[in-house]
Amino acid sequence: MQGKRVLITGAAGFLGSHLSDRFIKEGCRVVGMDNLITGDLRNIEHLFKLEQFEFYNHDVSKFVHVPGELDYILHFASPASPIDYLKIPIQTLKVGSLGTHNLLGLARAKGARILVASTSEVYGDPSVNPQPEEYWGNVNPVGPRGVYDEAKRFQEAITMAYHTFHGLETRIVRIFNTYGPRMRLNDGRVLPAFIGQALRGEPLTMFGDGSQTRSFCYVDDLVEGIYRLLLSDYVQPMNVGNPDEITIREFGEEIIRLTGTDQQLISKPLPTDDPKQRRPDITKAKALLGWQPKVSRQEGLKITYEYFRSLPEHEIQHKEFTQFIK
Numbered sequence: 184m185q186g187k188r189v190l191i192t193g194a195a196g197f198l199g200s201h202l203s204d205r206f207i208k209e210g211c212r213v214v215g216m217d218n219l220i221t222g223d224l225r226n227i228e229h230l231f232k233l234e235q236f237e238f239y240n241h242d243v244s245k246f247v248h249v250p251g252e253l254d255y256i257l258h259f260a261s262p263a264s265p266i267d268y269l270k271i272p273i274q275t276l277k278v279g280s281l282g283t284h285n286l287l288g289l290a291r292a293k294g295a296r297i298l299v300a301s302t303s304e305v306y307g308d309p310s311v312n313p314q315p316e317e318y319w320g321n322v323n324p325v326g327p328r329g330v331y332d333e334a335k336r337f338q339e340a341i342t343m344a345y346h347t348f349h350g351l352e353t354r355i356v357r358i359f360n361t362y363g364p365r366m367r368l369n370d371g372r373v374l375p376a377f378i379g380q381a382l383r384g385e386p387l388t389m390f391g392d393g394s395q396t397r398s399f400c401y402v403d404d405l406v407e408g409i410y411r412l413l414l415s416d417y418v419q420p421m422n423v424g425n426p427d428e429i430t431i432r433e434f435g436e437e438i439i440r441l442t443g444t445d446q447q448l449i450s451k452p453l454p455t456d457d458p459k460q461r462r463p464d465i466t467k468a469k470a471l472l473g474w475q476p477k478v479s480r481q482e483g484l485k486i487t488y489e490y491f492r493s494l495p496e497h498e499i500q501h502k503e504f505t506q507f508i509k
Contacts, residue, residue: 185210188252190295192243192286193259195222197365198300198358198402202257203227205406207235214249217260218242220274221267226365243282244274247289255413256297258286261334263302266371272330279334280341287345287353296352298413299342301420303359303461304332312396313428313462316357316420326456339420346418354412359424359463363402363483364490369501373397377435378491381442382499391453393432398462400425401483404476411472424463425476441484 189206193199194215199222203213207230215227215238230236241247243260261278262268268275283299290297306314307322322332339355346353366372368379380387400423408423429437435448468474491499 186212187254188212188214189255189257190214190216190249190253190289191257191259192216192282193222193261193300194238195219195224195226196259196263197226197363197367198361198405199259200226200365201363201402201406202259202409203230203236205410207233209410211235213237214239214253216241216243216247216249220271221262221264221367223367243285244277245285247285249289249293253289253293253295256286256290256293256295257409257413258283258297258299261300262331264367264370264372265328266369268331269327275330276334279338283338283341287342287351290353291345291349291351296354296413297342298354298356298409299338301335301339301355301357302331303357303422303424303463304328304458305336305339305357306458307332308456308458309460312460313426313464314422315464316422316467323456328456353418354415355418355420356409356412357420357422357463358405359400359422359461360397361400361402361405361424363487366487368491368494368498373431373434374399374487375491377438378442378488379499381438381444381446382491384444384446386447386449387435387438388451389431389435389448390451390457392450393430393435393448394459395431395457396428396460396462397431397434398425398428399434399480399483400476401478401480401486404478408468408472408474411474412468415472417467417471421467421471422463422465423468423474424465425480426463426465427476427480428460428462429480437480437484441488
């Protein structure tokens, strides 16, 4: 990878910033692109002093021009939390459709390989557990979550069309719940929501009876899986996540033990279309990439908790609320 030039969209976001770090570490020249609608320049400010990094403040839903050669494109621009995509539903649909179309066109013009970030949300509220890549999903296209779920499903479809019709080198990663430093504390996802409530001394809010399951992958493991998929020959969608499944209630109790607090878990009504189960089948990633998660949830949560605890007090105290968990 030494000397390769890589465009990473959504570079100022949680995953995009960690990917930028990884590709610079591999000796690449990284072009970061983000319109900062949900990203934060603080996530990449340590990279601005490097010659190998350049940044474009740009919305990929509009025409994308990057001068010079590109070897790889990683498309990670998209709101990913319920708070965000419920606030900006049109932009969420546009970045998954128009943005993906623009970047596929750029990849074709540059002769670059492109990896697009899809999500476990393409499976909707699944009737199969764990979810293999062959499962087509159970998605409500007109429900509140549809703006995100269907944007990602369209993204996969147009990416595969560019591969089959134009012969473009494409990769599709389906990302399951991921956590680690640089997550936003109040973005509506269950892990930062629980830790934020614990830090503020509030009860931890779960929806329904807490029997829903999630499977949490530490960010370093996820980045490794994405890196291997990009360099592989596999063109079909691939799950990358941690199959260690836990109920929301059990997870809340785990957070209470981790933070040493005595908060209670309280229940609120289960939201519309909330997935009851979320666990990746990573058989393909193991067999084809030689990849599986290495960081235990206990280890990863300690690191993540210390990161959140180090944030300025005003960020910890700031609260946003959504009727969805992810």
